[in-house]
Amino acid sequence: MDRIVRAWVDGWVLSRGAAPPVVEPWGCTIDMGVDGHVARHVFGTLDDDVEEAAVRKVAGAVTGAGVWLKVFRDPAVAGGWLGAGWWIDPEPGYLMTLPPxxxxxxxxxxxxxxxxxxxxxxxxxxxxxxxxxxxxxxxxxxxxxxxxxxxxxxxxxxxxxxxxxxxxxxxxxxxxxxxxxETCVLAGTPAGRGLYESLGWTVTAPLTSAKFTG
CATH class of the missing domain: 3.40.630.30 (Gcn5-related N-acetyltransferase (GNAT))
Structure with a gap:
């Protein structure tokens, strides 16, 4: 798993009080256990290294509403890999980092x-x-x-x-x-990107967020 992705996962789990991540060949699964956010599958690679076949396989195996996918690829690309029943956030997200x-x-x-x-x-x-x-x-x-x-x-x-x-x-x-x-990480939105960049943050990769609605 990419080190920045893993850093974001570990910090997010601590921040939200989620279950420890379960490592998968393609990334990891995090159990959250709340209505509308039962669990999330986070893919561990960035941009062109994200494998379409892996995303399709993981998404295709989801059957319960409230499961999320986090894919570090542009929504215009990754969104096309998801089948019926998936809501795709129309706004792109950003994995951002702040250097030491x-x-x-x-x-x-x-x-x-x-x-x-x-x-x-x-x-x-x-x-x-x-x-x-x-x-x-x-x-x-x-x-x-x-x-x-x-x-x-x-x-x-x-x-x-x-x-x-x-x-x-x-x-x-x-x-x-x-x-x-030594390094800070966040997942930002278009609304916050300008503020973060003004404070020295840079975009590492785009982020697609999708939720299975059943």
Missing amino acids: TRALDEPAVPDGYRQRTWSRGGVIRTMLAAPDGSWAARGQLAPTGATAVVDQVETSPRHRRKGLGTVVMRTLQRAAAEQGA
Whole structure:
């Protein structure tokens, strides 16, 4: 399995509290055990190294609704390998990495907002509350040694364009450096790609996400 894919899998499992990954010849299977996300099959290679036959075989063996596939290939290509019953996210995802970096200065929180950062179960979380006390932004980091995975970065639609995403990301990147991580990994969306690239992240591979609906 590609080392960046494996780093993302290990961090995602820690971040979400999922079952340990079961290694397969083509990648791995992760049991999540919740409605709509029973399990996910993650393919372990990138771009042209992804084997169409393997994707078709794994997808064809899925019979239960709520099983996901994660394939590091453009959806315009990988989507054509999936049969009936598969919902394919129309937006491409991105496997992104941040090279080794020093610890950043503590980010400045916009006036009126309150930030809190804490660690529990090995996962570092940060959140921002709005001036009225409502939720504004959040994100979390799962350090796994030499790598750390950024996960579940969100900003409330009411509080976008105020720099809160930057505060969250800089906080998590700073925490990763303090934990001794050499590389950070995340799975991003088109909406977040611009922010991540402005902070030094680069795209390693495209990502197709698909869910079996039965």
